[in-house]
Amino acid sequence: MRIGQLAQLVGVETQTIRFYEQQGLLPPPDRQDNGYRVYTEKHGEGLAFIRRCRILGLSLAEIHELQSYQDDPHQPCTAVNALLDDHISHVRSQITALQALEKQLVSLRASCNDDREVEACGVLAGISEGNMHQ
Amino acid sequence: MRIGQLAQLVGVETQTIRFYEQQGLLPPPDRQDNGYRVYTEKHGEGLAFIRRCRILGLSLAEIHELQSYQDDPHQPCTAVNALLDDHISHVRSQITALQALEKQLVSLRASCNDDREVEACGVLAGISEGNMHQ
DNA sequence: ATTGACCTTATAGTAGCTTTATAGTTTAAA
DNA sequence: TTTAAACTATAAAGCTACTATAAGGTCAAT
Ligand SMILES: [Zn+2]
Ligand SMILES: [Zn+2]
Ligand SMILES: [Zn+2]
Ligand SMILES: [Zn+2]
Numbered sequence: 001m002r003i004g005q006l007a008q009l010v011g012v013e014t015q016t017i018r019f020y021e022q023q024g025l026l027p028p029p030d031r032q033d034n035g036y037r038v039y040t041e042k043h044g045e046g047l048a049f050i051r052r053c054r055i056l057g058l059s060l061a062e063i064h065e066l067q068s069y070q071d072d073p074h075q076p077c078t079a080v081n082a083l084l085d086d087h088i089s090h091v092r093s094q095i096t097a098l099q100a101l102e103k104q105l106v107s108l109r110a111s112c113n114d115d116r117e118v119e120a121c122g123v124l125a126g127i128s129e130g131n132m133h134q
Numbered sequence: 135m136r137i138g139q140l141a142q143l144v145g146v147e148t149q150t151i152r153f154y155e156q157q158g159l160l161p162p163p164d165r166q167d168n169g170y171r172v173y174t175e176k177h178g179e180g181l182a183f184i185r186r187c188r189i190l191g192l193s194l195a196e197i198h199e200l201q202s203y204q205d206d207p208h209q210p211c212t213a214v215n216a217l218l219d220d221h222i223s224h225v226r227s228q229i230t231a232l233q234a235l236e237k238q239l240v241s242l243r244a245s246c247n248d249d250r251e252v253e254a255c256g257v258l259a260g261i262s263e264g265n266m267h268q
Numbered sequence: 269a270t271t272g273a274c275c276t277t278a279t280a281g282t283a284g285c286t287t288t289a290t291a292g293t294t295t296a297a298a
Numbered sequence: 299t300t301t302a303a304a305c306t307a308t309a310a311a312g313c314t315a316c317t318a319t320a321a322g323g324t325c326a327a328t
Contacts (some may be wrong), residue, residue: 004274014275019316034324036275045262052261056242057235060315066261069252077255078248084257088239095232098225101191105222108190114212118203121211123218127186127200128179138305148306153285168293170306194284 001039010047017047023060025050025067058087135173144181151181157194159184159201192221 007014020026026046029037053063062083069080112122141148154160160180163171187197196217203214246256 002275013317015318016316018277023315034275035277036324048264049262052264054315056239056261066258069255070258073251073253075252076248077246077250077252077257080252080255080257081243081246081248084239084243088236088243091232091236091239095229095236098229098232102222102225102229105190105218105225109215109218109222112211112215114210114215116211117207118209118211118214119207121203121214123211123214124200124204127190128183130182130186136306147286149287150285152307157284168306169308170293188284 001044003037003039006039006044006047009044010051012047012051020047020050025060025063056087057091062087135178137171137173140173140178140181143178144185146181146185154181154184159194159197190221191225196221 001009003014003017007017017026021028026043029039029043032038050063053066058066065083066080069075069077108123108126111126116122118124135143137148137151141151151160155162160177163173163177166172184197187200192200199217200214203209203211242257242260245260250256252258
């Protein structure tokens with residue numbers, strides 16, 4: 001299977017596959033005589049794994065870490081679970097931060113109606129005056 | 135006032151100030167004979183404005199846009215308010231996406247306790263099998 | 269023989285800085 | 299007075315996870 005077919009199968013762009021190979025996330029495939037990459041089913045599974053991790057918001061470094069655990073399957077899986085726990089708490093703190101931000105933005109927006117000049121805009125004034133409780 | 139003092143005053147790094155100048159967000163200050171930048175209070179206010187916008191999650195492009203409105207203070211402020219509305223809805227959709235992600239991650243995590251080998255880890259199995267309702 | 273679809277590598281761009289490298293200037297201590 | 303610390307300058311690279319572009323080689327069909 002060549003790179004285009006693999007790309008279509010998994011739903012990524014060919015450049016992305018080459019990028020993952022370059023980053024050490026996907027093992028370098030064999031080459032045809034003309035230099036074309038030839039992929040196996042295993043590559044397909046590996047690529048799908050990477051993509052599902054990305055959908056879960058894992059960084060390439062975290063994926064790399066998971067792969068290193070997969071390479072040593074008789075270790076206890078505490079490290080895997082811990083990685084996910086860390087990721088969950090990271091996501092949660094992002095949510096918390098964004099919710100606080102939303103509150104701030106909404107209150108800022110409430111300080112202006114649409115019938116003013118820029119000079120008197122409550123939004124700009126609110127930012128400029130810096131009444132921001134961090 | 136030199137760049138280091140301004141940086142300390144506003145709480146940014148000197149490189150960040152030079153970066154904003156280069157990006158056209160901060161007007162180029164006068165220079166001493168030795169080439170050192172000399173800042174005024176206006177620069178301090180401008181920099182503080184940028185920083186508060188950044189804290190509100192606005193992009194440099196959005197800040198640039200706000201600055202262009204400030205330069206024309208007798209326009210109606212509808213564009214300012216619209217910019218903020220857009221930003222708020224952007225933040226809200228981020229929150230929604232992250233909340234869905236958190237749910238997915240938590241359910242994935244629940245599929246493993248800590249007493250397994252990597253081979254049998256519920257988390258890794260969950261990712262590999264791809265039972266992900268997008 | 270030439271078109272078109274596919275493949276190759278290398279390089280640059282995205283956002284918002286941060287880091288590094290290299291060098292010149294000012295200020296204070298020894 | 300010398301010298302070292304602290305400050306300034308520019309330019310360029312690094313960060314993340316790709317995406318896009320350029321310039322070219324390969325292959326099947328027309
Ligand atoms: Zn993470
Ligand atoms: Zn307004
Ligand atoms: Zn925005
Ligand atoms: Zn586990």
